[in-house]
Ligand SMILES: Nc1ncnc2c1ncn2[C@@H]1O[C@H](COP(=O)(O)OP(=O)(O)OP(=O)(O)O)[C@@H](O)[C@H]1O
């Protein structure tokens with residue numbers, strides 16, 4: 001667990017963090033979000049001690065970070081930044097092996113680890129290991145950045161707008177890959193973004209910041225359903241009820257009664273889809289419900305407009 005406890009940080013006379021308190025539970029993705037300049041990157045850098053607080057505490061597993069030797073602390077923390085920050089004169093394999101090399105791992109170990117990680121992030125190990133960063137697309141470089149952060153198998157990952165420089169389509173792919181990777185690895189992640197859709201997609205918890213302060217710390221559905229003040233309401237936007245539907249799965253709201261389902265209905269929705277997708281599909285047909293199918297295309301039941309409306313209304317009433 002990582003805790004921010006009334007953390008204050010100045011740059012000269014500018015008070016960038018004004019008493020920031022929030023908790024990052026183990027094995028979860030906590031997203032820091034807020035307008036430009038609100039203190040997200042500053043907060044991240046206090047965790048791996050690229051910066052030191054002027055007041056308050058940052059603790060990892062109950063220990064103030066300043067009680068760790070910097071190398072010991074950073075060994076347990078992977079850091080991913082926008083545009084990946086790969087070293088241009090090193091191959092992909094050597095970039096991934098950077099931290100293990102500093103930790104004294106031998107060449108064979110580093111090569112095996114790099115190939116395994118390339119496999120894990122979905123790049124063909126044998127064609128990518130010897131490429132240079134300039135031979136990668138933005139999305140590929142970002143994946144290698146994630147692999148590099150994972151190389152020493154740290155329990156904690158700090159990700160500062162990791163997909164910020166990637167176009168929207170590739171960005172969604174990277175987000176989905178990150179979500180499935182995280183399901184396997186269960187790292188303790190602090191993920192910075194200023195894209196609310198990205199936050200809602202990847203977060204277990206969201207910490208909304210403004211001007212060096214935490215405005216609200218909540219699960220995404222809670223933030224969207226009950227923004228705590230005018231700023232939070234404005235930030236999550238007028239389509240927050242729709243965004244919130246993106247957090248709910250069809251499988252949790254469907255009816256298993258197949259008697260009203262016409263098997264020749266062309267429009268259906270996978271059980272794994274979100275209620276937001278289901279709503280979009282229902283709106284495109286004359287009926288007020290559509291069949292739900294499994295991965296093998298078998299009909300499992302149906303999802304109705306009424307069930308979606310009830311799910312949306314359940315928390316979006318403020
Ligand atoms: N090295 C620095 N020297 C002086 N001021 C700084 C420095 N780094 C950041 N700041 C200021 O501190 C505040 C917080 O900066 P920070 O980089 O944490 O914001 P951010 O939330 O990450 O913003 P963005 O979304 O634009 O990345 C800003 O007002 C910024 O101008």
Ligand SMILES: [Mg+2]
Pocket residue numbers: 040041042
């Ligand atoms: Mg930043």
